[in-house]
Amino acid sequence: MSAPVLVVNSGSSSIKYQLVDGETLQASTSGLIERVGQSESILTHRHGDERTERTAHIADHAAGLEAVVAAFEEHGTPLADAGLIAVAHRVVHGGERFVQPVVVDDEVEAAIDRLSSLAPLHNPANLEGIRVARKLFPRLPQVAVFDTAFHATVPERAHLYAVPASWREDHGVRRYGFHGTSHAYVSRKAAEMLGRHPKEVNVIVAHLGNGASVTAVERGRSIDTSMGLTPLEGLVMGTRSGDIDPAIVFHMHRSTGASFADLDDALNKESGMLALAGQIDMRVVEAAAEGGDRAAQIALEIYCYRIRKYIGAYIAALGGADAIAFTAGIGENSAEVRAGALGSLTALGVRLDEAANAAGGPVISTPGSPITVMVVPTNEEGEIAAQTTALLRN
Numbered sequence: 175m176s177a178p179v180l181v182v183n184s185g186s187s188s189i190k191y192q193l194v195d196g197e198t199l200q201a202s203t204s205g206l207i208e209r210v211g212q213s214e215s216i217l218t219h220r221h222g223d224e225r226t227e228r229t230a231h232i233a234d235h236a237a238g239l240e241a242v243v244a245a246f247e248e249h250g251t252p253l254a255d256a257g258l259i260a261v262a263h264r265v266v267h268g269g270e271r272f273v274q275p276v277v278v279d280d281e282v283e284a285a286i287d288r289l290s291s292l293a294p295l296h297n298p299a300n301l302e303g304i305r306v307a308r309k310l311f312p313r314l315p316q317v318a319v320f321d322t323a324f325h326a327t328v329p330e331r332a333h334l335y336a337v338p339a340s341w342r343e344d345h346g347v348r349r350y351g352f353h354g355t356s357h358a359y360v361s362r363k364a365a366e367m368l369g370r371h372p373k374e375v376n377v378i379v380a381h382l383g384n385g386a387s388v389t390a391v392e393r394g395r396s397i398d399t400s401m402g403l404t405p406l407e408g409l410v411m412g413t414r415s416g417d418i419d420p421a422i423v424f425h426m427h428r429s430t431g432a433s434f435a436d437l438d439d440a441l442n443k444e445s446g447m448l449a450l451a452g453q454i455d456m457r458v459v460e461a462a463a464e465g466g467d468r469a470a471q472i473a474l475e476i477y478c479y480r481i482r483k484y485i486g487a488y489i490a491a492l493g494g495a496d497a498i499a500f501t502a503g504i505g506e507n508s509a510e511v512r513a514g515a516l517g518s519l520t521a522l523g524v525r526l527d528e529a530a531n532a533a534g535g536p537v538i539s540t541p542g543s544p545i546t547v548m549v550v551p552t553n554e555e556g557e558i559a560a561q562t563t564a565l566l567r568n
């Protein structure tokens with residue numbers, strides 16, 4: 175490895191990590207700690223073909239990262255001998271300030287903390303990972319890579335909401351967008367697959383995981399994206415509603431007396447496919463729909479219809495697209511969702527090749543299709559490592 179980076183994605187009760195080469199984007203070791211803070215935490219560690227799993231009580235993120243260091247010592251190369259150039263941290267919200275990766279110091283840490291009001295579910299956990307890693311690896315640069323940064327190029331016409339000026343000026347209310355490392359990586363890969371430079375092509379990326387967003391990428395720059403101030407806006411997701419009339423919140427508050435915290439939870443954690451189909455896992459929803467479950471069938475229709483509307487809107491926003499790329503758990507694996515999302519876009523230049531779609535691509539449109547449709551596996555950790563390497567070498 176010539177630029178080994180330890181990439182850390184620290185959530186409220188989980189820590190994901192990968193040892194990635196920032197030049198080749200290859201990961202040699204990866205792992206996940208689930209249920210941090212609970213009595214039985216699970217650490218899964220993969221080194222090459224070897225996979226180990228153990229259960230232990232991991233009380234907090236500090237104990238979690240120490241367990242990661244120990245796992246590297248037992249399986250693979252100890253981190254102290256890995257020649258690490260940095261520890262890179264995924265940070266969800268960078269606000270208007272962080273439009274590029276940054277080396278973390280005390281002032282950056284405080285700024286990420288202040289942005290927690292915009293991402294209360296994510297930034298505090300990301301920050302906890304940074305604080306712990308700074309103590310554990312005091313000699314290494316800690317780099318923060320932001321989910322919002324790729325969307326810093328979205329122009330005002332797409333990022334401003336038509337709301338009172340003081341909301342925008344004093345409270346940071348605007349569209350920021352998320353999944354930026356994935357949209358950046360996949361749009362570049364899509365251009366590569368077309369045999370063109372990213373600056374020559376317009377690509378629409380549909381990142382469909384538990385969280386989901388669509389981005390319009392014009393000549394390498396994000397010009398619109400479906401998530402907004404927070405990841406709640408846009409597509410129907412596993413547990414998030416995506417776009418709704420905001421007056422629903424006031425209506426439910428008045429009708430039931432539910433607090434704003436309860437409504438926030440309801441829209442972020444109890445909506446989406448969970449609310450429509452009773453299931454988050456798209457494989458289970460698809461199987462239920464196949465078996466005749468009406469709620470699952472309608473949920474799938476709603477899910478795909480929302481994606482289709484965004485793709486149509488972004489073809490218009492871009493003045494025509496060269497490629498549509500599907501990525502993340504659902505985008506990479508569900509031929510049914512891809513077909514459902516693309517149905518009736520024939521008039522806009524999408525000709526799906528059903529056999530290629532069923533086989534998973536990579537190209538799933540017919541050879542003559544004006545818009546090339548493809549399946550592109552995302553690599554968020556690789557992109558984070560690559561951006562970290564580029565930052566430190568500049």
Ligand code: ADP
Nearest residue numbers: 382383384385454455456457502503504507508
């Ligand atoms: P996250 O946003 O948590 O990173 P992923 O990108 O891993 O999510 O995507 C998780 C989703 O991918 C789940 O809803 C899961 O059901 C879905 N998924 C994984 N494999 C398949 C498959 N073969 N068919 C349909 N959906 C799948």
